[in-house]
Structure formats: C-alpha cells, structure tokens
Amino acid sequence: MTTPEIAAYGAWRSPITTDLITSQTIGLGQIWLDGEDIYWSELRPSEKGRNVIVRLKDGEVSDVTPAGYNVRTRVHEYGGASFLVVNGTVYFVNFADQRLYRQSADSAPQAITPEVAKRYADAIFDHQRQRIICVCEDHSVTGQEAVNTVVSIGLTADSTPQQLVAGNDFYAAPRLSPDGSRLAWLSWNHPNMPWDGTELWIAEVQADGFLGKAEKIAGGREESIFQPQWSPDGTLYFISDRTGWWNLYRWQNQTVEALTEITAEFGKPLWVLGMRTYDFESSDRIICTYTQEGIWHLASLDTKTKQLEPLPNPDTEISSLHTTPGKVIFIGGSPTEQTAIVQLDLASKQLEVLRRASEVKIEAGYLSLPQAIAYPTSDGKTAYALFYPPQNQDYTAPVGEKPPLIVNSHGGPTAAAGTSLDLSIQYWTSRGIAVLDVNYGGSTGYGREYRQRLDGQWGIVDVDDCVDGARYLVEKGAVDGNRLAISGGSAGGYTTLCALTFRDTFKAGASHYGVSDLEALARDTHKFESRYLDRLIGKYPEQQQIYQERSPINFTERLASPVIFFQGLEDQVVPPNQTEAMVTALRVKGVPVAYLPFAGEQHGFRQAENIKRSLEGELYFYSQIFGFELADAVEPLRIENF
Template sequence: MHDPQIAPYGSWKSPVTPELIVSDSIGLGQIALDGSQIYWIENRPAEAGRSAIVCRAADGTISDITPQPFSARTRVHEYGGGSFVVSEGVVYFANFADQRLYRVTAGADPEPITQESAMRYADMVVDSRRGRLICVREDHTNSQSEAVNALASVPLSGGSVGQVLVEGNDFYSSPRLSPDGSRLAWLTWNHPNMPWDGTELWVADLNVDGTLAHAEQVAGGKTESIFQPSWSPDGSLYFISDRTNWWNIYRWRNGQIEALHEQEAEFGVPQWIFGMSTYAFASAQSIICWYTAKGIEHLARLDTTNGQLTPIELPYSTFTNIQASNGYAVFEAASPAEDQTLLQLNLSANKAEVLRQASKVKVKQAYISEPQSIEFPTENGLSAYAYYYPPHNADYQAPEGELPPLLVLSHGGPTAQTVNAFNAGIQFWTSRGFAVIDVNYGGSTAYGRAYRERLRGQWGIVDVDDCVNAAKYLVERGLADGRRLAIRGGSAGGYTTLCALTFRDIFAAGASHFGVSDLMGLLRDTHKFESRYLDGMVGPYPEKADLYYQRSAINFTNKLSCPVIFFQGLEDKVVLPNQAERMVEALKAKKLPVAYVAYEGEQHGFRRAENIKRTLEAELYFYSRIFGFEPADQIEPVAIENL
C-alpha cells in the first residue's frame, strides 16, 4: 500500500482505459437452447461490430456457427432482436448485410433460404411439422409508403419470400407455437401505440395447410401492455400484463385468465427489440423468472401450481435473456463489480457455471466506484431515482476543498432504465475523478406503469427536471462542484441532454450522442416503429405543433450558452445526422465552443472498437478543455470551434 497522490479531479491516471474497454470485449445477446447445446449472440467491436452466433456443445467446447463476414442482426423495427432460431442443430438467422434468412449447421457455410428482396425478417419460430419458419416480416418494397408488417411463413427449404399468415395491423411480434404445433399465439398493436402502451394477445388454430383459423383475442388492448407470450410444456399459455399497473405473470387456460403471483414489481420490460425473455419454463410446474421491485432486480423460481415465488440467491444484481430447460437455466447476469456474464445455473444444486464473459479484463476493486441507489425530490412533490457513483481511485485523492466535476447520465428510450451493474464506461469517468449520477427519470421502467406515464405528453419537461434535480441534490450535499456540471446522453437521452442545455442554465457543458434536437425532424424522418411515438410523448401532430416547436432545442439556440460536443453515426436511420449537424452550425454561429465527431459506417449506436475508443477519449478531452484540468491520458486532440 502507498499514500494516494494528490491531484485535481479529472486528472487521475486510470487503468480503465479506452483500450481496456474495447480490447477483447464483446456484448452478449439473444440466447437459445437446443437439446444439450446452448447458443447465443456475441456483438464483437473488434470485428467491425459483427454479431456472431456461438454454440457451446454438450462437451463444453465453444465455436462460432456463423463465419465472417456474416452478422446475425435484423433491421426489422431498425432495432432488431430475435435474429436467429435453432432446431435440431440447424440455425436459421437474418444476415445484416442483405437481410436475407440463412440456414447453417456447425462447420458449414450458410445457405440463403429467402430471395434477394426488400423484405426483412425477425422473431422466428420453427414449425417443424409443416417444414417452415413462422416470423415477423417487414416489407419495404414500396419505398414511397410506410413499411408493411405481417406474420409470415418461410419454407425451410428456401426459395420464397414467404406466405402471409396475419396482416392488417401496423405491428406484430412474438409468434409462438404451442408444444403440439396446433395453435399459434402472437402480439399485435397499432399506431400511435408503442408496445409498452398497449398490445393485443391473439391465439388461433393452425390448419393442416398452415393457415390460421378461429383467431381470438385473449388479452390486451389500447391501454394494457402484454409482453412475452409463452406456451407451457402442458399447453397452457402464459404472458405478462401490466393491467394492475405492474407487469405481472398471467396464465390463460380453459378460456380463463388468472394471475400467478400479484406483486408491486415488474416482471416485464419495454419491448424495444424482438426476442426478449424475462422468464422461461424449467418444467410445467416451475418458471425461472426475473423481476425488479423498488428498482432492485431479483432472480426467482415461480411455482405454477400455487404461485409461490422463491428467490434464487446469486452474487449478481441484474439478469437478462432467461432461457430454461429441465434441470438448468441459462441467462446473462452482472454485478456492480463484474461485467456481463453468461451463466448456466444448475437448478437442483443452485450452482452457476460461467460460460462466457463480456470482457476477460478485470478491473481491481481499488478502482471501482460502487453505485449508491438514491431517491431524490423532484417537481410537483414527487420523487425520482438514480444511481450515484462517487469518484474513486485508490492511487489518488483531490486537493483539500476541491469538489469533483459531475457527469449526469440521461439514458435512452426514454422508456428504459439504468441498473446497478458494472459499466466500464462509467468507471472510465469515476476512476479519473468524476462523480457520476445515472438517472432513472420519470418515464423509466422498473417503477410501474404510472411512473412510466409521468412522461406522457411531458417529454422534454419531466425528464429534464429530474436530471436537473439529481444534479442539484448532489451539489446541495457537497458531493459535486456546482460550477462543473455536465450532462450526456444518447438517442432519446441525447434529446434530454440538449433540452437541459438549452432550456436550463445549470450545466456548464454537455455531450450529445446521436441525440434529437428537432422533434419535427424526428417526426418527419424516423422509421415506422417510432413514427408515432411522439403522439404519446409530446402530443398528436399537427394539433400540438406548438409543443413540437417549443421543445426542440434547434429552435432556441439563442438560449444555449455552454459548450457541447456531438457524436453521430452517418448511417443512422433512427436519428438522422442532420439533427446534430444543424445544432453544430448554430453553435458555431453563436461563437460557442462546439465539437463534432462523425463516423462513417456507424448506425444508431457505435459498434466498432476504434469508434467506441475515440468517443471516450474525445469526450474526456473536451471536458478537460472546458473544465480546466489536464488529463493523464495521451489523447489525440479534438477540433473545438470557438474555444
């Protein structure tokens, strides 16, 4: 042990380097089980962001199923998910480059089973009895009109764009076959709803020729969100509904709906992507499930015979992508000190085996800032929630009397949530001497439907207020320097960031990562899935055109008085590059310090290692120039106009 070196906040030398964050690191995604084999997606920054399908065989050997350059990633809804399915050792997947469906087995080259077309496919299930896939199909044939979504079948033998099974609504998801292949369940919804606003759960019989008959709506509606329909091994249909304000698990059996376990807790999440799974059947009598109560996540076993919920104690704080089979479950987990990990849990012994880790590089505890869950007062006498990370590096301490700069994080979605899991991107800042507060502002998931709906009609107001009040809360307690407050966010979080910088005067700097500056531009240019999202978040257009104008930072750059750095993918189809470029030009004209870092080949969110690394370094460099500290890192300078 040695005495800490005294150095200003922000200037501390940290082992959590950009190279460490991107080197030998992956993202873990969709999981599928096929007999004794386990399959999953690995998102690999070192391979230009490729999404590879990986298999762990019964003997423990791990191998890639999809060779380079294939990338298992669908563009349905642009956000994708549900990009592959496996049956009897054969994997069927959507390839990112051409959006065709392919068939592949271990050691073989992928073979296309759909033609080159303007079709996209996602959320597949294998109908082995009829030799086909059933999936969501998105038709972009007519470029002059909105894409057409449907449930369709595709022959496993290939050669066809598929046959439509259900159409007529704006959106479909979650086609799921009953164990005997006789019935199909699915979700559907229409504009202006998003799936967390209201969806319908339908069930139909399957005829011998594969067409549907006797379709009936089981649950859901315009104000009830249904999530993850799943058939039990005994043929009962389970689903998650928020009909009581909380996403709880229900069962449809013999024409009746019954709650399995009612609790003020969330067993579901917003369906931003396909194939999400928060519960799975270990048997007809046992469900392995995730839930969150008061912002804290849990793993548990739910007895389907009596509704008893029994916690499964593991040293992790978050759980995702749950799959199960007889005797074991597979899922991803993380803790405040450990990055995303793929686990196989022996259900009888309650013993977990690590199958894969997102990063092989470990950060010593001496450099990890432990998140502290806080509840703070906000507008209208309400409370909001956040995780506070104090600056922490065992090698340094700040000069006496100095307070740390604060970075306020505004998550995307905005219907998403931040969790208390290890995040190397946050530790990058705290180990250099920044305080960080990660805000679950009103509108976030995990606190019930009423909390989500605080943002209804109030986007750009409630989220901004909560981020501002989170910063004030720490400043008032002497935990942050009120003169060095910054806010950053991506996508919807970027919108909150730009609104906070424009319509409030508390922040001294900010960083927008592919953020929204012009609500009218977003309304005009974005993709189908989110094209009516703003009806609920702001108001229907054109009736509420005044609100769209008033809450767009691009229209009020005269109120902006602090430096901003922008990061943007030039192939982003969700938030187009012009959203950032117009703001940059406005700040240049105002003679405010501004920087713009754009990336060829990147979409909505950065996947390539070199770009992730550059973004971290550029943002640190930007704050160092604005807040007046010298970073310990050797960083290639960023061009900052007007500095």
Template sequence: MLAPVEKPYGAWLSPITADLIVSETIGLGQIALSGDAVYWVEMRPTEGGRNVILGRTRDGEVKEINPAPYNARTRVHEYGGGAYLVAGDSVFFSHFEDQRLYRCRIDDSIEPLTLEGDYRYADAIFDRFRNRLVCVREDHTDKTREPVNTLVSIPLDGNKRISVLASGADFYASPRLSPDGSQLAWLTWNHPNMPWDGTDLWLAPVETAGSLGESKHIAGAADESIFQPEWSPTGTLYFISDRTGWWNLYRWREQQIESVTRMEVEFGVPQWVFGLSTYAFESAERIVCAYSRDGVSHLAIIDAASGVLEELETPYTEIGSLRAQAGYAVFIAASPTEFPAVVQLDLATREVEVLRRASEMSIDSGYLSIPEAIQFPTTAGALSHAFFYPPKNKDFTGLPGERPPLLVISHGGPTAATNNVLSLKIQYWTSRGIAVLDVNYRGSSHYGREYRQQLKGQWGCADVEDCVNGALYLAQRGEVDRERLAIRGSSAGGFTTLAALTFHEVFKAGASYYGVSDLAALAKETHKFESRYLDHLIGPYPERADLYAARSPIHAVDKLSCPVIFFQGLEDKIVPPEQAEQMVEALREKGVPVAYVPFEGEQHGFRRAENIKRALGAELYFYAQIFGFDLAERIEPVAIENL
C-alpha cells in the same frame, strides 16, 4: 501501501483506458437452448460490431456458427433482436448486409433461405409439424408508404414461396406455437402505441394446410401492455400483463385469464427489441423467472400450480435473456462488480457456472466505484431515481477542499432504464476523478406503469427536470462541484441533454451522442417503429406543432450558452445527421464553444472499436478544456470552435 496522491479531480491517471474498453469487451445477447447445447450472440467491436452466434456443448466445446463476413443482425424495427433460431441440426439467422434469412447446417454449410428483396425478418420459431419457420416480416419494397409488417411462414423444403399468416396490424411480435402444433399465439399493436403502451394477444387454430383459422383476442388493450406469451409443456398459454400497473404473470386456461403472480414488481420489460425473455419453463410445474424491484433484478422459481414464488440468491443485480430446461436455467447476468456474462444455474445444487464473460479482464477493486441507489425530490412533488457513482481511484485523492465535477447520464429510450452493473464506460470517468449520476428519470421502466406514464406528454420537461434536480441534489449534499456540472446522453438521452443545456442554466457543458434537436423533424423523418412514439410523449403532430417547436433545442439556441460536443453516425436512419449538424452550425454562428465528431459507416449507436475509443477520448479532452484540468494521458485533441 503508498498513500493516495493529492491531485485535481479529472486529472487522475487511470488503468481503465479507452483501448482497454474496446479491445477486451464484447456485447452478449439472445440466449437459446437446444438439446444439451447453449447458444448466445456476441457483438465484437474489434470486428466492426459483427454479431456472432456461438454454440457451447455440454462438454464445454464452443463453436462459432456464422463465420465472417456473416453478421447475425436484423433491422426489423431498426433495433432488431430475435435475429436467430436453433432448430434441430440447423441454425437460422438474418444476415445484416442483405437482411436475408440463412440456414447453417451441421456440416457448416450456409445457404440463403429467402430470396433477394427489400425484406427483413425477425423473431422466428420452428414449426416441426409443417417443416417451416413462422416469423415477423417487414416489407420495405414499396417506398411510397411505410413498411408493412406481417406474420409469415417460410417453408424449409426448398420452396422459397412465403405465405402471409396474419396481416392488418401495424406491428407483430412473439409468434408462439402450442406444443401440439394446433394453435398459434402472437402479439400486435397499432399506431400511435408503442408495445409498452398497449398490445394485444391473439390466438388462432392452425389449419392442416398451415393457414390460420379465426383468431380470438385473449388479452391486452390500448392501455394494457402484454409481454412474452409462452406455452407451458402441457399446452397452457402464459403471458405477462401490466393490467394492475405492474407487469405480472398470467395464464389463459379454460377460456379465462388467471393471475399467477400479484406483486408490485416488474416481470416484463419494454419491447425495444425482439427475442426478450424474463421467464421460462423448467418443467410443467416450475417456472424460472427474473423480475425487477426498484431497478434491481431478482431471480426466482414460481410453482405453476400455486403461484408461490421462491427467490433464488445470486450475486447479480441485472438478469435477462432467461431460458430454461429440465434441471437448469441459462441467462445473461451482471452486478456492480461483475461484467455481463452468460451464466448457467443448476436448479438442484444452486451452483452457478459462467459460460462466457463480456470481458475476461480483472480490474482491481481499488479502481471501481460502487453505485449508490438514490431517490431525490423533483418537480410536481414527485421522486426520481438514479445511481450515484462517486470518484474512486486507490492511487489518488482530490485536493483539500475541492469537490469533483459531476457527469449526469441521461439514458436513451426514453422508455428504457439504466442499471447498476459494472460498466467500464462509467468507471472510465470515476477512475479519473469525475463523479457520475446515472438517472432513471420519470418515464423509465422497472418502476411500474404509473412511473412510466409520468413522461406522457412531458418529454423534454419531466426527464430534463429530473436530471437537473438530481445534479442539484448532489451539489446540495456537498458531493460534487456546483460549478462543474456536465450532462451527456445518446439518442433520446441526447435530446434530454440538449434540452437541459438549452432551457436550464445548471450545467456548464454537455455531450450529445446522436441526440434529437428538432422534434418536428424527428416526427416527420424517423422510422416506422417510432414514427408515432411522440404522440404520447409530446402530443399528436402536426396538431401540437407548438409544443414540438417550444421543446426543440434547435429553436431556442439563443438560450444556449454553454459548450457542447456532438457525436454522430453518418448513416443513422433513426436520428439523421442533419439533427446534429443544424445544432452545430447554430452554435458556431452564435459563438458558443462547440465540437463535432462525425463517424462514417456508423448508424444509431457506435459499434466499431476505433470509433468508440475516439468518442471517449474526445469527450474527456473536451471536458478537460472546458473545466480546466490537465489530462493524465495523451489523447488526440478534438477541434473546439469558439473556445
């Protein structure tokens, strides 16, 4: 074995290329079970980000349900989720191009189920008693007001007349029909709450004709978040609540709420999208569940009668989209050394079978950086969380006395979380000699409601301070070069990035992916789902316009003097291109090195392979120019003004 070659950090040659990332990796999502078949969604960058439903029979035959050009993706809340449903011999899905619901039958015929119109559908369930779907509908027909969300029923007998079952709340989610078809449960919430702030669980009888009787409030409040209501096989309503400060499992029985679990862990997750699932009934007696402790997922079985929890040993640290049937569970799982995969677990033998991997490529462990979970002190006497990835490449080592550059990643959301699973988009950097700190700043999920609430009124402050202090913590430990600290982030993480670069003098470069630069513009222009999100994160607008202006990087460009590269989808409705373009123009006029890479046809998040590849390469090229290291590979240059 050859000894590693001494070479400057950042200039290492890596087998983890942008081509490799986009050509051999897919996204996996939303598992469904029907009979002996397992279904899931694949997002394929090489097909322009098309979402394809796959069905796998017990004997291993895999079938593509929606052939091109059909794209199973809904735009309800813009973020979507819950875009398909399997019922009997049919699969129903929302087609991205026109947002109509379609029905695919066993003979592979596909026909529209809903009429043309500016409507969107998500989170459907099948009502076999009345031969209909019940789902969330988002009505965009009246452009003079914000979209209207309701629960509706859609008949399957050819009559395309849709009936509204529940209306009046700002948002609806998770309609769930009791096993005997007599009761419907669902969630609602209202502005300015987001679903992780406070939701309400409702229950109503279903009349013979299909309408709902008088609804009853079961649980939830403005300061209590309810997640994933589900009926047990025997007709007991279960749900997850964070009423104790941690998302735990409860049930509604004999007109009372009973606690099923009492743990300082998170059984719930923020409902950014529809169709999320962290527990499922294997039988009336056993519940299979996934929960998070300190940012790491665990799999367990709960005895429904006693609430006793038995943890199941798995090699995975991130588990989601969990479904179960008698004898087995299926979920999406990953670890620091394994790509996300659709996994089936035999609950009797505890044997794991991988049904589909996000990537079939094999990466030599000599090129993989294994993250270290760290806590570090930050402002107000608080502790923050992160995963630290040191540089790793078996072929190279840094020059004597040299410390590596550090790239801090600020996740989006901001009420979301990062995890420690294998990501080639992180290993892309570490295998080239650039350390990475992936921060779960205050406000992130997976650490309890109190930690989430620490961002209340503090967005642009607490999150920024945590990213700054995390970088300084590693520099003080001697892990990274204090003079070569960079930060990157997308969406809300892009705002944190821009705020860190503007209001602090710690980072020497940054990359903003469709990041927010003008908070007031975001409050006025963004879509319905997040239109009042900032009320909690900053304060009500326009009443606290002073805070919006004070924390907006666009109004403090005079304080920004380090190079920045911007990446932006030109069809982004969540953070419009003007946010990036105004910032670019301001830096251009000031004479600060700046680069702008716009993408036609992209929205909030890049899905096309060629654009993902271009963004990665352009960002690496940018850092090489700013930090002065040579590239070990040929990369298409990006124009950097004022350099």
C-alpha cells in the same frame, strides 16, 4: 500499501482505458438452447461491430458464424431475435441483405428468402410442417410505410414467404403451442408503443398451414402484454401490466388468471424483439426474474400454488432467461462483475460462468459502486438514480476540492439505468469524475404510473429530474456545482440538449446521436417510432406549436454552454441532419462546439475505433471546458469558438 497521490479530480491516471474497453470487451446478446448445446450471439467491436453466433458444445466454445456474415436484423431498426437453431442447423438473418440463411454443420450459409427489401425476426420452428414462422417487415414499396406481418417460410432456397397474420401496424412473439395446433402472437397499432398497449391473440393452425379465426384474449390500448409463452402442457402464459405493474398471468379455460400480484416488474419495454424474463423448468415450475427499485431478482414460481420463492444469485441485472430441466441459463451482471452468460444448477444452487463479456479483471480499488438515491422532483414526485462517486486507489483529491459530475440521461426514454459493472461509467469515475445515472420519470422498473409521468411531458419531466438530481448532489456537498455536465444518447441526447437549452444548471454537455428537432423527428424517422411522439408530446401537426416550443434547435440563442456532438452517418432513427443543423447553429452563434461524425455507424456505435474516439473525445472536451490536466495523452479534437 502505497500512499495515494494527490491530484485534481479528472487528472487521475486510470487502468480502465478505451483500448481495454473496446478490444477486450464484447456484447452478449440472444441465447438459444438446442438440446444440450447452448448458443448465443456476441457483438464484437474489434471486428467492426460484427455479430457472431457462438456455440458451447461438449464443453468447447466455438464460433458458428463464418467471416463475412453479421447476424443482426433491422426489424423495428433495433432488431433482436435474429437467429434460431434446430437440431444443429442454424437459421439467421444477415445484416447486409436482411435475408434469412440456413447453415448446417457441414455447409456454408445458404439464403432461403428472396433477395427483396424484406426483413425477418423473432422466428420459431414449426416441426410438424417443417417451416419457420416469424415477423416480417416489408420495405419493398418505395415511399410508403413498411408493412409488418407474420409469415411462414419454407426451408429451401429462395422460399416465398406465406402471409399468416396481417392488418396491424406491428407484430411480435409468434409462438406455437407444443402440439403445433395453435399460434399466439402480439400486435399493436399506431400511435402505441408496445409498452403502452398491445394485444395478445391466438388462432388455430389449419391443415393447410394457414390460420383459422383469431381470438383476442388479453391486452388493449392501455394494457401492455409481454412475452407470451406456452407451457409444456399447452397452457398459454404471459405478462401484463393491467394492475399498473408487469406481472405474470395465464389463460386457461377461457379465463385470464393472475399468478403474481406484487409491486414489481416482470416485463421490460420491447425495444428489441425476443426479450425473455421467464421460462418453464417444467409444467409446474417457472423460473423468472423481476425488478424492484432498480434491482433484478431471480425466483422460482410454483404454477399450482402460485408460491414465489427467491433463488440465490449475486446478479442484480438479469436478461435473456432460458431453462432446461434442473438448470437456468441467463445473462447476468452485478456492480462488481460485467455481464456474463451464467448457468445455475437448481439442485446444487451452484453458478457457472459460461462466457464473460470481458476477461479483464479490475481491482476493487478502482471500481466505484453505485449508490441508489431517491430525491424530490419539481412536480412533487420522487425520482431515482444511481450515483457513482470518484474512486481510484492510487489517488486522492486536494483538500476542499469537489469532483465534476456527469449526469447520464439514458435513452428510450423508457429504458432504465443498469446496475451491472459498466466500464464506460468506470472510465469516468476512475479518473476522478462522478456520474449520476438517472432513472427519470418515464423510466422502466417503477410501474406504469411512473412510466406515464412522461406522457405529454417529454423534454420537461426528464429534464427536471436530471436537473434536480444534479442539484441534490450539489446541496449534499458531493459534487462541484460549477462543473456539472450532462450526457446522453438518442432520447437521452434530446434530454441533454433540452437541459442545456432551457435550463442553466449544466456547464457543458455531450449529445450522442441526440434529437434536437422534434418536428424533423416526427416527419423523418422509421416506422416503429414514427408515432411515438403522439404520447410523449402530442399529435403532429395538430400540436405543432408544442413541438416547436420543445425543440432545442429553435432556441439556440438560449444555449450558452459548450456542447460536443457524436453522430453515426447511417443513422435511420435520428438522421445526421438533426445533429448537423444544431452544430451549424451553435457555430454561427459562437458557442464552443465540437462535432465527431462516424461513417458506417447507425444508431449507436458498434466499431471499436469509434467507441474509443467518442469516449476519449468526450474526456478531452471536458478537460478543456472544466480546466483539468489529463493524466494520459488523448488525441485532441477541434473545439470551435473556444
């Protein structure tokens, strides 16, 4: 065994390169079961961020989506649930035109919706009436807010969608009962987001295919319903946070009945459509997943006895769960394994990996394992985070040196730090830079009360929790208090910019398509989030002063730390003008600033060369600001005023 080389933190050579991350890693998305065949979607950075449907049939894996097509819907801008499969025929949304296509085994994709400004998602198949039922988002009227409905679509070319449900601002999860006689769906209205309050409705499907009188059976402005689903025997199940925690319920005999009553979250914030945390192995058995203290668990629930029993599984992060009799298929990951599509045999308890996000194997000596920490916050509460110390078996730091720290503020802001192996985190730790992935107040996984810590306090609670986390590690002697950086994307970018502007803890920062002007965001963003700030900040323009007081763009005179900005030029969530205004202000003030815009990218980067450039650009930026030599050559970037 070789003796580790002594080198400064940040200057360690790592086998975890940007080429390895981008060219040999894919994103695993939606799963769909069609008989014995398993389908899933793959996001491929090496193909310009194209999404491809893949099929596992008779032990062979093959691409279904032909070249020139990108399977991705833009409903709510974040999409999700972009395809379904029925007896080998695939129906999918193509990103370029947002039309719904039919693709059979022996023919090329054929559009079945008109060429108009409508988007489709979260589709199911109505076998009795040979049609598709899905969410529709109509952008055809210029200058007006998009209109969301539930529609039915025929299977022939250029079918005219028929409206089934309308009148609410948003819809999700249209689900038919097994006999096709009833339709259930979720709806909600401004200013709520789906994790704030949704309603669960059902209606009879009439002989002509339209719906009879609708009945609300659960939910409201202060109750979030997630994943309604019919059991094989025709009972409607769903997840509700009416107790403060997302637990499982069912509606039977006109009554709502709790199936689980534990301090755990079976649900997730519905940022993307089609999310699933449970499924029916039979009418008497549900296979489900839930999170406690940031760790996801797999379990079996007896629908008669309500007994919840854990299932053996090494994964700590689980999503997109589906079942067939005797088997469970899901996307799983752990601190030592990247996400993979996994199949669990319920009889033998054997796990089989069907597809990995990456076939790259990283030696354990290069991997930093997350350490769950809890620490006191400025408002007298407790915040949570995952701490990743530097780790590289080939290096050790000089005696007495402490590592730089990057505090990661996740997006959402109601998302959560994941526990599966993330090479973009290991990219830093294997070079000698510590990472703190913060689940600040407002994050999911700790109950409704913890989510609501952010109500009216965005830009305060999240910032304090990030600052307090960094200070906690400094006080413990784990990191260098003079080399603290903060980085985040989207809402996490806003937290980053607020921390750099209104606090003096961090010496540098990186904003990935982050919000800098809350007023601009309130006036100029897409429908799904257009009233999100009502709860996080206050009503606009009635509480305009608060918006102005919490917008970093208005206080650039307070910002003295260097910042690097990354921005997709086709971003409809946080438009480029927000980032460009911030860059201009810092440029004029004389603060060191760097800006990397990316043509062809939306909200979040999907193209390999842009993911590579943003990672390497951020590393180069920190090396210049914190004064450490890089072990590998990285393309320089211009840092103005430096």
